Amino acid sequence: MKPTTNEEFYAGLHLLPRPHYPFPDFTHPELQKQRQEYYQWIDEEYAFQSKEAREKHKSHHLTDIAAKGCPFLKNIAELRPLANYTANGAMMDDYFDRCSRDEMYRIMAQVIALLSGENSEEPSENGIFHLFWVLRQDALNCGIPQSIYRRFIKSIQDVLIGYSEEKTYYRANIVPPLPVYLLIREATSGVLPYCDYAVLQKEYRQLPDEIFEHPHIRRIYSLCSLMIGIHNDIISLPKEIHRDGDTMNLVKVLQKEYTLSLHDAYMKALEIHDQYLKEFLVLRDHLPPFGKWQNEVYNYIQDLGIMIAGVYVWHTNDTSRYVNGGYVEGEFPG
Structure with a gap:
């Protein structure tokens, strides 16, 4: 059988x-209302970017992911910090696309100082760092429990470490x-903060921290x-x-690891994904004994499954970001 060419693939x-x-x-x-705030963030906080970049960002509707x-978050006040992290995190990743590993680590330190309150001073100019400062104010205003917020910030730090480490390969x-x-991909998928933030839904915030x-x-x-x-890799x-540099x-x-054709590498990627899904379902159905919290933990894990499916729906509905030419080129001058 003749191998499939890239064009045929x-x-x-x-x-x-x-x-x-x-x-x-x-x-x-509140998806639509949050989307309007997203447009406002781009106009006010991302004014340093080119008009072309801002318009592309608007078409991506990144806060819809949150x-x-x-x-099941109670209101837009609780949705807002997650939407901020999602949109600002993705747009900053685009902006700093071609910066170095060391530059990304320095950027991470500034972001985490603002999110943690170590640096409580409001940035004097609008922009990426100011929007992260706003995230913390919004989190404080809606009363997110400190233990949940600390885990959320630690997970954001892990995401930014992943962003830093992938720069070597990019x-x-x-x-x-x-x-x-x-x-690296476990971090750069950006999902660990979602797992932590999902605890705010329903009554999961009552679960003990050790769980x-x-x-x-x-x-x-x-x-x-x-x-x-x-699934993001498959869609994108x-x-x-x-595009040179998109090696992650x-x-x-x-393809490189096993000297596979593009078609066979695609099918292998899907196989690995499906093995992870099978493992997820086994772990969901065979939880350790958590005593009186057993049903709540099961429901929380089920809602993490809903999270996965929801993000996938966003990815598959997207017609602007994950297409050739739809990305925003990095404009960081460093």
């Missing part, structure tokens, strides 16, 4: 199987080895992060295959 990409999740899909009722991922246009990819540190739960967090990272492949994509990694 792309011609038939829409016919290939995609991830599928056995979870229902929900949307936060509304799909955590649809700048050199090198595809990383599979173990390195998995380690969230249990190795069983931590593994579930890793699986959430990897599944979303992989048409964009990233044509599982299909590219598997």
